[in-house]
Amino acid sequence: MGAFETSVEATIARWFGIDPPNDPARRLASELAATIEAFERLRGTLAFEDEPSSFEAALQATKEGA
């Protein structure tokens, strides 16, 4: 197991008290590296939006007939 996987498992155990329940859990946890890379690629592409309720407003603003 690599350093990344060890770190993920330690984080989950420390913060939630949950151990990997099976091998698929370990494999899928290792794929969090791809999640990080996906977020890295998005850096600088969108401005920060600080109004968390804006999704409902966006539904209204973009709705059929608006």
Add this chain to the structure above:
Amino acid sequence: MAGNWADLSLIAAAGAVASGEVTSVDLLHACWANLDAVNPRVNAVIWQEREAAEAAARAADAAVRGKQALGPLHGVPMAHKDMYYQAGKLSTCGSALRKDFRPTVTATVIARLSAAGAYTFGGLNMAEFAQNPTGHNKTFGDCHNPWNLPYITGGSSSGSGASVAARFNYMALGSDTGGSIRLPAAACGVTGLKPTQTRVSRYGVMPLSFSHDNVGPLARSARDCARVLSVIAGHDPRDPTSAREPVPSYEAAMDGDLRGLRIGVPINFFLDGADGPVVAAMEAALAVLVTRGATVSRFELPLMDAIAAYGGIVSRVEAAPIHAEWMRSDPQAYGAHISGRMYPGYAIPAAYYVEALSRRGPVLRAFAAEVFAKVDVLVTPTIRTCLPTLAETDIDHGPPGTEHRFMAVSANTRPFNYLGLPAISVPCGFDPNGCPIGLQIAGRPFGEGRILQAAGAYQTDTDWHAAKPPILETVA
């Protein structure tokens, strides 16, 4: 009528009861004849309450004889994904952890269907806690595709898709967090509608991801879905997240006229790795829509990397706290593919989650501004590939890498959950294994009427939605 009462559409069944052409008891027995013959192989229904259903059917028939006012679903038997709470009745959520759970509340959507005259006779198989796109279930057994038993039904509303296809009922509620209505609709050859986020109340419905969860119907046709949506949509004071948007008459708008409808076909993402028979079926469906007056343009959709990245973490993070106690105390009660997929959600930083949610609005605005300036609806395959088998997607017992085949099933449906857009899946053909192929039509927020109109027009000119699984040929 000639043939089997269970073959009627939902609307035809309700109309036949109302007119006195058939009794609700007859409908129920026709559905049960199919169920008794086929369910042992399909495993779509996991519990039944036949005495209560018979009593409800008799009461419905008495109301007809008494010339009482009848609702739009009067006398129609139903069964739903086993996560719609009915006070005092079993609601297993597909899991050993809730195998004896009897909630104390009734879901608003169930109450609205009942008020419209429908009643239930049992609970339907589903992915554990609505968390897989295939139909595997460790506790109640896998649900099998009525068109070809070794193949997946799609999930997580596996029993909903399989039961409607196998004529056990006329409509079943599903839930859709990443495709869980549209996938089983596509895989089982029925029609499934995921409404706009907030369109339908989720009160009394098992939660998975409060940002992405949706309630909607699987039925024999788009028109049937329109009837159901008209009943269940609309604000619910018990679900403050439900929209106050007026509910139009969806059926009335389904006039078959597609002149002026602008269809967009994405050239990126949705066809990556798509199988030939699936693409061919989509192209044939587009040709049908064009003959009705629609136009087609093909272009690249914006922001797909952001939609995939952000949408990919929201439901995982939101499911994590719901299941934390069980993941600590009884993780082996879950299928390995369920607990294994939930586990990484505990390591995703809160800042990533907030970023994903806070950018959901801006992403939707930017996506809509660019896409819906060009087109009214988007058309894609619901599932990119020919259906895999249960064995090919069995993470619990398969080799490493099986999870990638498993996750590919929902690649085309997940983006519309993050965007919150309505989307419908309609049958549009069969793959070389005899399994159905689904066509996905997505529209603007609260544009259910538009996608239902397109789907309804398509089903006027085609009969894929009326096809009946060969397994039913053995039913007397």
